[in-house]
Amino acid sequence: xxxxxxxxWTVATYVLKQRLRRNRRYPLVLMLEPLFRCNLACAGxxxxxxxxxxxxxxxxxxxxxxxxEECGAPxxxxxxxxxxxxxxIGRLVAELVKRRKYVYLCTNAxxxxxxxxxxxxxxxxxxxxxxxxxxxxxxxxxxxCRDGVYDQAVEGIREALRRGFRVTTNTTLFxxxxxxxxxxxxxxxxxxxxxxxxxxxxxxxxxxxxxxHFLRRQKTHELFSKMLSNPKRRWKFNQxxxxxxxxxGKWDFECxxxxxxxxxxxxxxxxxxxxxxxxxxxxxxxxETTHWEGxxxxxxxxxxxxxxxxxxxxxxxxxxxxxxxxGFKATVEATLTGRL
Amino acid sequence: xxxxxxxxxxxxxxxxxGEQLTEVIERAFDYRGDVTVVxxxxxxxxxxxxxxxxxxxxxxxxxxxxxxxxxxxxxxxxIRSIRFTGRDTAAGNSYAAWLRSREAAKAxxxxxxx
Numbered sequence: 001x002x003x004x005x006x007x008x009w010t011v012a013t014y015v016l017k018q019r020l021r022r023n024r025r026y027p028l029v030l031m032l033e034p035l036f037r038c039n040l041a042c043a044g045x046x047x048x049x050x051x052x053x054x055x056x057x058x059x060x061x062x063x064x065x066x067x068x069e070e071c072g073a074p075x076x077x078x079x080x081x082x083x084x085x086x087x088x089i090g091r092l093v094a095e096l097v098k099r100r101k102y103v104y105l106c107t108n109a110x111x112x113x114x115x116x117x118x119x120x121x122x123x124x125x126x127x128x129x130x131x132x133x134x135x136x137x138x139x140x141x142x143x144x145c146r147d148g149v150y151d152q153a154v155e156g157i158r159e160a161l162r163r164g165f166r167v168t169t170n171t172t173l174f175x176x177x178x179x180x181x182x183x184x185x186x187x188x189x190x191x192x193x194x195x196x197x198x199x200x201x202x203x204x205x206x207x208x209x210x211x212x213h214f215l216r217r218q219k220t221h222e223l224f225s226k227m228l229s230n231p232k233r234r235w236k237f238n239q240x241x242x243x244x245x246x247x248x249g250k251w252d253f254e255c256x257x258x259x260x261x262x263x264x265x266x267x268x269x270x271x272x273x274x275x276x277x278x279x280x281x282x283x284x285x286x287x288e289t290t291h292w293e294g295x296x297x298x299x300x301x302x303x304x305x306x307x308x309x310x311x312x313x314x315x316x317x318x319x320x321x322x323x324x325x326x327g328f329k330a331t332v333e334a335t336l337t338g339r340l
Numbered sequence: 341x342x343x344x345x346x347x348x349x350x351x352x353x354x355x356x357x358g359e360q361l362t363e364v365i366e367r368a369f370d371y372r373g374d375v376t377v378v379x380x381x382x383x384x385x386x387x388x389x390x391x392x393x394x395x396x397x398x399x400x401x402x403x404x405x406x407x408x409x410x411x412x413x414x415x416x417x418x419i420r421s422i423r424f425t426g427r428d429t430a431a432g433n434s435y436a437a438w439l440r441s442r443e444a445a446k447a448x449x450x451x452x453x454x
Binding site for chain 1: 369372373374387388390391392393395402404406408426427429430
C-alpha cells in the first residue's frame with residue numbers, strides 16, 4: 001500500500017479519537033464539489049447534467065472553507081465537475097493545505113500541465129493530484145467518450161511528477177473490463193511513477209447516459225479476484241487493503257453513507273456522494289436528520305443493492321481496521337506483504 | 341435502458357394540490373432541466389428546482405432562478421403548478437452516439453478523432 005505514514009497517522013489518530021468519544025457516525029473524507037462544469041461528458045458519469053446557468057455557477061472559496069470547517073474530516077477530495085476549471089482552485093488548495101487537510105484533487109488532467117505551468121500549485125505532502133484513468137489508452141478514451149484524453153492525462157502526470165507533486169490515479173471499472181488489460185494498466189501506471197492507484201466499481205447513476213455497463217456484485221467479486229489475487233509487489237494502491245479485499249469478496253461490509261459527505265452549491269447532499277435525495281443546509285442537519293437506516297446493501301433499498309463504491313465502503317474498511325483485531329491484523333498483513 | 345426514455349420535458353400537469361402536488365414536486369426535483377413554478381397568485385419563476393423538503397411543518401422547494409441570484413425558497417402551499425419547460429439535460433444518448441461516431445471514424449480509416 002502506498003499511503004504515506006504521516007497521512008496514515010493522521011487518519012488513525014482521528015478515527016481513534018472518534019471511537020474514544022463513542023461517536024458512531026463521523027466523516028472521513030469531505031467530497032467538496034466547487035462546481036459541476038466539466039470539459040468531458042463521460043458515459044458513466046451522472047454528475048454534470050444540469051442547465052447552463054447551474055454549470056456556470058460555482059462555490060466561493062469562503063463557502064468551501066466553511067464547509068471544510070463544519071465537517072471536520074481530515075481529508076478533502078475535490079471532484080466536480082472538473083476542479084481545474086474552478087477559477088479559484090489555486091487559492092482553495094493553498095488554504096486547505098494551510099489547514100493541514102490531505103487534499104485529493106480529482107482531475108481528468110486535460111488542464112493539468114497548463115495549470116502547473118501557470119504556477120497555481122506548490123508541492124506538498126498534503127496535496128495529491130488524483131488523476132482519472134479508467135484503464136489503458138483504448139479503455140480510457142472510450143470511458144471518457146473522447147480520443148486523445150489518455151495521452152493528455154499521461155502528459156499531465158509526467159509534468160506533475162517532474163515538479164515534485166504527489167500523483168495518484170483513480171480508476172472506475174465497468175462491466176466488460178478485462179482483468180489482464182487492467183493488470184497491464186497497473187504496470188503502466190507504476191512505470192509512469194505514480195504514488196498509488198485507487199480502484200472502484202462504477203455506480204449506475206440514474207442520470208448517466210450509459211446504463212448498461214455497470215458491474216453487479218458477483219461480477220465485481222470475480223473481476224477484482226482475477227485482477228488482484230496475485231498482485232505484483234510493485235503495484236501500489238492508495239486505499240485501504242480491506243476495501244480491495246471486500247471487492248474481491250473476502251469481506252461482507254455494510255455501507256457507511258456518512259463516511260464521505262458531499263457538499264456543493266445545493267448544500268449537504270443526502271445521503272451520499274452518489275444518491276441525490278435532497279439537501280441539508282448544515283452538516284449537523286445532514287447527520288441528524290438523514291434516515292440512514294434506509295440506505296446500504298442490507299436496507300433493501302434498490303438504489304443501494306449493487307453499489308460497492310469506495311465512497312460508501314472505504315470508510316467501512318477503515319473503521320473495520322480499528323474496530324477489530326481481525327481487521328487490524330488483516331490491514332497490517334496486507335500493508336507489510338502487499339498480499340490481498 | 342437509456343436515460344432519455346424517461347424524460348418529462350414539455351410536461352404540463354396543470355393545477356395540482358395535495359398528493360398530486362407532492363408527486364409533481366418529486367418529479368421536478370428529479371428533473372435535470374429548468375422548470376417553471378407557477379404560484380397561486382399567478383407569478384411564475386423559471387429555474388432549476390434542486391431541493392424540496394416535505395418533512396417540516398412548512399414544506400418548501402428551493403430553486404436557482406435561471407436569471408441568477410441566490411436560491412429562492414417557495415412553500416408547497418404557494419405552488420399551483422409546475423411546468424417542465426427547460427431541456428432535460430440528462431436525456432439523450434450521448435454514449436450510444438459516441439460509439440456510433442467512433443465506429444464510423446474507425447471504418448473511415450486509421451486517423452482517429454471523434
